Amino acid sequence: MSKIIVMTSGKGGVGKTTSSAAFATGLALRGFKTVVIDFDVGLRNLDLVMGCERRVVFDFINVINGEAKLSQALIKDKRIDNLYILPTSQTRDKDALTREGVERVLNDLSKEFDYILCDSPAGIERGALMSLYFADHAIIVTNPEVSSVRDSDRILGVLNSRSRRAEQGLEPVSQQLLLTRYDPERVEKGEMLKVDDVLEILAIPLLGVIPESQAVLRASNVGMPVILDEASNAGQAYTDAVGRFLGEEIEHRFVNPQKKGLFSRLLRRSA
Amino acid sequence: MSSASQVAERDVPFQLRGNSFTMMVLKVHAPASPDFFTQLNIKVRQAPNFFRNAPVVLDFDDLPESVVFDLGAFVAQVRAHHLLPVGFQGGPRPVQEAALAVGLTPMPTGRVAKLEEVVKGPDPRAASAAAPQIMVEVVHRPAMVVTEPVRSGTQIYAEKSDLIITASVSPGAELLADGNIHVYGALRGRALAGVSGDATARIFCHSLEAEVVSVAGVYRVSEDIGSDFFKKPVQVFLRDGVLRMEPLKTA
Numbered sequence: 001m002s003k004i005i006v007m008t009s010g011k012g013g014v015g016k017t018t019s020s021a022a023f024a025t026g027l028a029l030r031g032f033k034t035v036v037i038d039f040d041v042g043l044r045n046l047d048l049v050m051g052c053e054r055r056v057v058f059d060f061i062n063v064i065n066g067e068a069k070l071s072q073a074l075i076k077d078k079r080i081d082n083l084y085i086l087p088t089s090q091t092r093d094k095d096a097l098t099r100e101g102v103e104r105v106l107n108d109l110s111k112e113f114d115y116i117l118c119d120s121p122a123g124i125e126r127g128a129l130m131s132l133y134f135a136d137h138a139i140i141v142t143n144p145e146v147s148s149v150r151d152s153d154r155i156l157g158v159l160n161s162r163s164r165r166a167e168q169g170l171e172p173v174s175q176q177l178l179l180t181r182y183d184p185e186r187v188e189k190g191e192m193l194k195v196d197d198v199l200e201i202l203a204i205p206l207l208g209v210i211p212e213s214q215a216v217l218r219a220s221n222v223g224m225p226v227i228l229d230e231a232s233n234a235g236q237a238y239t240d241a242v243g244r245f246l247g248e249e250i251e252h253r254f255v256n257p258q259k260k261g262l263f264s265r266l267l268r269r270s271a
Numbered sequence: 272m273s274s275a276s277q278v279a280e281r282d283v284p285f286q287l288r289g290n291s292f293t294m295m296v297l298k299v300h301a302p303a304s305p306d307f308f309t310q311l312n313i314k315v316r317q318a319p320n321f322f323r324n325a326p327v328v329l330d331f332d333d334l335p336e337s338v339v340f341d342l343g344a345f346v347a348q349v350r351a352h353h354l355l356p357v358g359f360q361g362g363p364r365p366v367q368e369a370a371l372a373v374g375l376t377p378m379p380t381g382r383v384a385k386l387e388e389v390v391k392g393p394d395p396r397a398a399s400a401a402a403p404q405i406m407v408e409v410v411h412r413p414a415m416v417v418t419e420p421v422r423s424g425t426q427i428y429a430e431k432s433d434l435i436i437t438a439s440v441s442p443g444a445e446l447l448a449d450g451n452i453h454v455y456g457a458l459r460g461r462a463l464a465g466v467s468g469d470a471t472a473r474i475f476c477h478s479l480e481a482e483v484v485s486v487a488g489v490y491r492v493s494e495d496i497g498s499d500f501f502k503k504p505v506q507v508f509l510r511d512g513v514l515r516m517e518p519l520k521t522a
Contacts (some may be wrong), residue, residue: 153424200439200457
């Protein structure tokens with residue numbers, strides 16, 4: 001039986017797609033057969049971040065509408081076995097996501113895959129609701145600033161009231177926090193919220209802290225999930241987070257500012 | 272009034288006092304219209320907690336003399352939408368007689384104040400004052416207990432009871448209770464106690480960081496909550512119609 005994960009945040013631009021790509025890749029690297037689905041109909045991005053945009057023929061919406069078979073729309077990653085991408089349509093809008101259609105596709109995928117990762121669009125409207133409705137587990141992507149924290153809080157409320165598990169009175173959707181774009185030096189100056197501040201308000205377990213890193217943009221631009229950049233802080237942080245997700249106990253890194261010796265100043269360029 | 276007469280007053284088994292209550296008026300234009308209850312339903316669903324069991328006065332002033340409809344069935348339908356018709360105003364004579372026959376109280380016809388979309392909740396006790404034929408049974412209602420954090424955008428209403436939250440209440444969340452509100456965590460959202468008019472209701476919280484606190488419609492916004500109370504254990508209550516705050520002594 002496969003597990004359905006939703007990567008969601010409420011707010012846009014906090015790193016949902018980056019995290020979805022990294023996380024799905026991380027799970028596949030651990031040997032789990034994983035598919036990542038783009039729910040951001042009309043604003044297709046996941047294929048770019050995964051570097052498969054030139055291989056998209058059919059998409060998620062085609063499958064929902066019965067215009068293509070699932071096997072025709074699934075794109076197999078060229079780098080990693082076990083990793084598949086289900087891109088979305090750029091020409092349609094969120095109304096194309098019907099609950100029955102999404103359920104049918106997820107049911108079909110769950111016969112084959114260990115993990116189904118749903119990359120949610122921003123907002124709390126149809127697209128976001130459909131991406132979280134069937135979820136077993138939610139990863140809440142949050143930036144260390146107040147508006148992102150408030151939106152995450154809102155989406156947690158939506159998960160607790162409008163997901164399938166909530167509606168059917170099943171065990172609630174489990175939730176973990178992924179704090180992204182964290183800059184310990186700015187936190188120290190009081191320009192960003194501390195990890196503890198965010199945890200106090202959201203009151204869910206911390207899955208990981210992803211440091212602000214130039215590697216993320218670099219990776220996106222070349223269509224490579226940042227987790228594959230093993231030298232980067234962000235890549236290592238995602239690897240840790242995947243480990244924690246699978247139940248391993250891994251200490252949180254990148255939470256405190258680096259010691260500022262001459263040595264580290266010279267080496268900082270490598271971040 | 273002398274103190275002697277006050278003592279004497281306590282010895283009698285009842286006290287007769289005047290009081291005024293805010294009630295909604297349901298102005299009936301076309302009771303037989305097939306859309307009447309569909310539209311009423313839409314209206315009620317916009318704020319189910321606000322409308323639930325709210326006493327209403329039916330205004331028949333606009334009905335033509337020639338109107339023919341089954342008033343008994345009409346009132347039953349209104350009740351089915353969780354509104355409690357307690358009285359009526361105006362209308363053709365046959366309609367008035369029918370209204371009296373189903374136990375509605377004739378209300379003096381006056382100018383009706385324009386009702387806003389969101390108004391302070393009406394007092395449920397108004398039902399007993401305006402319509403003595405409806406017996407209000409006073410029963411103990413257990414408090415509503417919420418153990419999970421109350422997230423932004425969530426609204427919780429403890430109808431005719433206290434509300435107890437054993438976690439934090441996020442900014443953008445709203446708590447409503449006819450009775451008291453207790454928050455054993457940080458209160459960062461809005462808390463409205465005594466929403467049906469109970470001026471003795473109170474709000475208790477471990478850490479007051481609220482956006483709005485209100486008792487029986489008297490409110491204070493975050494800006495007006497003094498820094499003396501911010502992030503402190505506090506109780507909020509009404510005294511002489513003024514909202515007051517006091518630190519809670521934690522032993």
